Amino acid sequence: MKIVFDFGGVVFRWHPPSFLARVWPHRVPDETVGAEVARELFQNYTGDWGAFDQGLADAATTADRITARTGWPRDEVVAVMEAVPQELQLIQGTAQLIQDLKQAGHTLYFLSNMPEPYADHLETHHPLSDWFVSGIFSGRVKQSKPHPPIFDLALSQFGAKPQDLLFLDDHPANIEAATALGWQAWLYTTPEAARVELVRRGLLPR
Template identity: 30%
Template sequence: MTAVLFDMFGVIARQQSPASRARLAQTAQVPAEAFWDAYWSLRHPYDRGDQLGPEYWAKVAARLGTRFDEQRTGELIAADVHSWSELDQEMVEFVSALSRGGVRTGLLSNIPEELAAHYEQQHTWLEHFSVLAFSCRIGHAKPEPGAYLWCAEHFQLPPGGILFVDDREDNVRAAEALGMRVHLFTSRDKLRQALTRAGIR
């Protein structure tokens, strides 16, 4: 049986909305362009669990030439968590139905600790995944090979026994290089077709 390994953001959960992005930059009280450059350029170690929110936001502040006090840091963490919290409910049900139908499913997400804790507390549908790989917990973040190999080990399958679904080209190609079957996610209908071609219904 083929297992299906899902990305979360951009597949099951939505990307940050324009409103949530504006809220974050406004909370930081810095120009948006500079804010997003610092936010993304420093994000990978935070997602990988090398640091927690206060350290990450201190580094963002330093890159911006400012300082966030404890209250501002807490507000930024809360706004950041909120910005990644909108779900695609139809995809949640689609993935849950696969699991209920006997398909082995997993989740591999680049996600920092504060956001991972929020999802664990708020979303019981995570229980449908037989492999739950939050980057901050496994010490590897996509597209690092270790992230995919960790999942294969915990599925107890070779990479070729896993279909990886992600909306980012670089993440998909990294998985493919390790021998996983892959699908670049654009819509639920195209994913359904890919699953059918893989013999998964």
């Protein structure tokens, strides 16, 4: 089986409410406020941040745009952006799943919405080429999920038909988009739940 992993929230920690509470405690006293601030900052990964994800704007331009839109001090916006790589810690349960799936003979890929600076960081600090046969970062191909072109690009790069792929992602919109294009897809919540599902599908031993 060919299995495609999202990165943020699946392979690497990405939880904006708690992240913002840690790096912006003067603005974000708790995760409830963090969720509200995250919606304004990341715009559900559209707008300013969406352009950053797609490689259509660099970090400096993105900081300028967020500052102009929100009125937050630019140095604070930059501080948040520079703290993202530290947030992207490996989720150990998923790392074990990756090893177990490889051991079971499956071929693994990744499809991640990730600006280029963060993609560079992940490649530098983790053995992605050992874990995955191939993968796509949105910032390098100027396309992002949930838009169909990046899924089409993935099919071409992975040399696969939609029905041959199982896509694991933590965003419902991305799962819906993949399913509409004929991919097998499952909404990822935790490594434990994913393991149960992979066993149910016969992809891992009980």
